[in-house]
Amino acid sequence: METRVVFHIDFDYFFAQCEEIRTPDLKSKPVCVCVFSDRGGDSGAIATANYIARKFGVKSGIPISFAKKRLEERKDAVFLPVDFDYYLEISEKSMSIIKENADVFEYVGKDEAYLDVTDRVKGDFDKAGHLAQQIKNTIRDKVKLSCSVGVSTNKLIAKIASDFRKPDGLTIVSSEKVEEFLEQLKIRAIPGIGKKTDERFTQMNFETIKDLKKLDVFTLNKEFGRKQGTYIFNASRGIDNEPVKERDASTQYSKIVTLKKDSKEYDFLAENINELCKELHEVIQKNNRMFKSVGVQFIMSDLTNKTKSRMLKNPTSSIEELQKNASQLLKEALEDQKNTIRRLGVKVSELSEIRGQSNITSYF
Numbered sequence: 001m002e003t004r005v006v007f008h009i010d011f012d013y014f015f016a017q018c019e020e021i022r023t024p025d026l027k028s029k030p031v032c033v034c035v036f037s038d039r040g041g042d043s044g045a046i047a048t049a050n051y052i053a054r055k056f057g058v059k060s061g062i063p064i065s066f067a068k069k070r071l072e073e074r075k076d077a078v079f080l081p082v083d084f085d086y087y088l089e090i091s092e093k094s095m096s097i098i099k100e101n102a103d104v105f106e107y108v109g110k111d112e113a114y115l116d117v118t119d120r121v122k123g124d125f126d127k128a129g130h131l132a133q134q135i136k137n138t139i140r141d142k143v144k145l146s147c148s149v150g151v152s153t154n155k156l157i158a159k160i161a162s163d164f165r166k167p168d169g170l171t172i173v174s175s176e177k178v179e180e181f182l183e184q185l186k187i188r189a190i191p192g193i194g195k196k197t198d199e200r201f202t203q204m205n206f207e208t209i210k211d212l213k214k215l216d217v218f219t220l221n222k223e224f225g226r227k228q229g230t231y232i233f234n235a236s237r238g239i240d241n242e243p244v245k246e247r248d249a250s251t252q253y254s255k256i257v258t259l260k261k262d263s264k265e266y267d268f269l270a271e272n273i274n275e276l277c278k279e280l281h282e283v284i285q286k287n288n289r290m291f292k293s294v295g296v297q298f299i300m301s302d303l304t305n306k307t308k309s310r311m312l313k314n315p316t317s318s319i320e321e322l323q324k325n326a327s328q329l330l331k332e333a334l335e336d337q338k339n340t341i342r343r344l345g346v347k348v349s350e351l352s353e354i355r356g357q358s359n360i361t362s363y364f
């Protein structure tokens with residue numbers, strides 16, 4: 001296969017950086033973005049934090065109360081509620097810049113994308129480095145957002161490289177440098193190696209990818225199963241043939257809420273569904289979309305999950321259509337419902353653009 005040039009771009013401390021963009025005074029303070037549950041007080045979790053807060057041990061997923069404890073000595077620490085719509089706006093602006101600079105653009109999530117740029121840089125890694133720097137500069141100029149970019153010959157190494165120097169990093173790993181780059185890294189730098197796998201390697205006294213390469217594929221398969229074992233074997237050697245696949249943002253929109261009380265009572269839940277539909281409809285409108293599929297989601301008190309969805313005859317953007325279908329799905333889903341429900345969600349998918357109105361990507 002001819003040598004590819006692939007970028008992985010990841011926005012730095014994304015939600016917290018968005019907050020800094022809108023309120024630059026925050027830049028000198030610890031900033032924590034919180035998903036407050038509707039139960040009041042400090043119940044809920046940290047979505048992310050800026051790098052100042054991270055120095056105090058604050059990270060994604062920990063309870064808000066822990067974060068407050070860890071930041072006790074920083075009287076200037078700021079705890080803000082998530083504002084997804086605003087982050088989406090920043091994301092779309094940045095993604096449209098990225099997309100313009102790609103031969104193939106693969107959207108991964110609000111703060112992450114892969115690009116194949118082989119053709120436009122003619123396979124040249126110096127040109128690729130310039131292009132990556134130019135993308136970073138443009139996003140910085142137009143959106144005020146910093147990101148980290150990894151440039152290499154495939155998605156796997158590009159992803160590892162984007163994470164190598166964060167924030168505001170640019171790491172270029174050309175084919176000749178792959179081995180040297182990977183061997184120095186800790187084993188957990190390989191995406192998909194979780195805490196448990198990493199601990200197994202620690203027990204075996206293996207720390208770096210160089211150590212890892214002493215194991216043959218049979219040993220790895222025996223230890224971790226054939227799929228994971230082969231993946232680890234190839235990853236440690238920088239082997240990954242996954243193509244960058246053309247994929248655009250948002251194949252669905254959803255809204256979810258933690259209920260004021262756990263319940264399986266139709267009237268109470270229907271009220272919440274109606275409210276969620278209103279919020280969801282605003283997002284749909286803002287993005288100039290129609291939808292053809294509607295779904296509801298339950299997360300039960302024991303955290304198990306249930307979803308139900310249906311396809312409509314025609315694409316629509318009507319809120320009545322949305323509310324009608326969501327409450328019918330709710331009724332059906334409740335029929336054999338044993339557990340009480342803790343969180344309730346509505347989603348739409350099979351999205352299409354409403355034509356003839358302003359294009360959603362024409363920001364500048």
Ligand code: DGT
Pocket residue numbers: 010011012013014015016035045046047048049060061111166167
């Ligand atoms: P980074 O890339 O290490 O500089 O920091 P982030 O915050 O960009 O981390 P990343 O790329 O893993 O996640 C992107 C965004 O996704 C992040 O800004 C907030 C959200 N997120 C990540 N982890 C969690 C989580 O555990 N809970 C919630 N609610 N949101 C999360």
Ligand code: CA
Pocket residue numbers: 010011012013014111
């Ligand atoms: Ca990120």
Ligand code: CA
Pocket residue numbers: 010011111112
């Ligand atoms: Ca990310």
